[in-house]
Amino acid sequence: MNRDDFKILKKDVIYFDNGATTLKPKVVRDAILKYYDEYTANTHRGDYKLSATVDSLYEETRKKIKNFINAKEPSEIVFTDGTTNGMNIIVSGFFKDYLKKDDEVLITLSEHASNIIPWFILQKEIGIKVKYIELNDNHEVTINNVRKAITNKTKVISLAYTTNVIGDERPIKEISKLAHDNNIIMVVDAAQGIAHKKIDVQDEDIDFMVFSGHKMYGPTGIGVLYGKFDLLDKVKPFNYGGGMNAMFTKDGYVELREIPTRLEGGTPNIEGVLGLSAAVSYLENIGMDKINKYERNLRKYLINELSKLDFITIYNKDVDTNIVAFNINGVFAQDAAIYLDKYNICVRAGNHCAKILDNVFNISNTVRISLSFYNTKEEIDLLINVLKNSNNIWKEIL
Structure with missing residues (x-):
């Protein structure tokens, strides 16, 4: 260090003020400058060496993130703009269809706005109910209070791994088990936890998880959405356009690419991805x-x-x-x-x-x-x- x-x-x-954003080590800046100085090209679009270099580095970063959080496959990693963008992708692209009127989503009063407002919007649009897990005297989430909040209408538990004001670290592994025992999907906002503790999405049995690069010593404007493949494969794209389609015809037929490519429409934040790669390596080296x-x-x-x-x-x-x-x-x-x-x-x-x-x-x-x-x-x-x-x-x- x-x-x-x-x-x-x-x-x-x-x-x-590291909870707002962390400072960036020199290796992150160097990785970004190297992209612009040595191999500026778009990704997955060119048939020349520069583009192939970028393709390789981009996909290597996906594998690196997969290993960092211990996902099963690189295809379970989607690059986003950040935590907020990731939450909105899954809420609008998956849960809007998955949830029905009067289904319940459990959160807490200590969540960040990015894990509250998207659910509020869904509550207004399709009539779900947002309910709050009671906090204990230390303003923390306990397994018993989660258990008390669950009903036969509970379909989602969506919690921060670590909250951004109280700073409590939730027992996600135990909550995930309780959720899955009741056929509930477990969503985790890892923005405040990802840079401070090893998170293992398989061991903790997390269904969806989102986090931002800039809170883990990487650039702004880049983030990650993780999802178990079977769930992620059901997420509708947030952005439609270039890169995410396999083909389309003049009569309106559109064939989308496989996960994760179809959730990364348009030219991605390449410098952000490469900077994030350097940040992850930096953390792993420490x-x-x-x-x-x-x-x-x-x-x-x-x-x-x-x-x-x-x-x-x-x-x-x-x-x-x-x-x-x-x-x-x-x-x-x-x-x-x-x-x-x-x-x-x-x-x-x-x-x-x-x-x-x-x-x-x-x-x-x-x-x-x-x-x-x-x-x-x-x-x-x-x-x-x-x-x-x-x-x-x-x-x-x-």
Whole structure:
């Protein structure tokens, strides 16, 4: 884990907003520039060496993602624009036909908007019911509460692997088993978990999973939709046009290509795919277990130091992931973030796209620190020293 791989960290910046997007290592930038400098071409469209090179690198990335999450086949990997796009592809392209009026989809109040609004739209369009699994006193999902929420009308459970405000890591393997015992499809939003822990879609028996490249040290505008082949094969395309059709005739006959190609209509984000490939290799070279252990220990240190400040309220003290949500008592969250920014400390403030979570916290906004393996105890010490000077907070903010 070399901080020198991240050029922006040389600018005296303390970057604690990794849940929004991670910084990008030099190898990711190099992979993108190499594409533009050495073999710029479209993919799966040319009959020349440059295009063949791109074809090979593009499909090698698909295999690399397959191995990274332990999917069965590369054909179960679809490249998307990101988590939001992936969720909308399966909701509109599969669940809109699969679900019927009064069928139930189980989510929680702590989900990101991308795992809420698509289901709300389906609720309005076809009359499904979106129901909430009750959270425990620590705002976490438990197997017992999932079991209580299931009825004979429950058809889908759709949960974040790790939530973006509370930061709780769900027991997905156990929930998947419970879901499948009741003929329920398991959908996972892995945006916040994919860069911090090894996720095994076969071992955890996940049916659909989505995540974004930019939250795992890759470029923006690229993501992944995973689906078990038998389910993915039933997903209707989100985009129709070039690349995804085998043939069409003037009388309207259209023959689509096989999965995953038919779900990747149009020229894909080639630079994004190649940058994502470099990001995955970078993570694998460090080791996901090593990353997970380091970040959890760093979080414990952060919680311990924040807890010494009696004017700080921490909302997820007992969670064991890289996310910490807190407030400075009496200070609006965005004002606190602006104050910290004066000292080049970057944090997220607001509702973090979890706009119905105030039903749990009874507050609308929090300050969020989301850690990465390039963060250090020394950076946390600098944060604490800035926060300790409470007189400055009141003076500079108020």
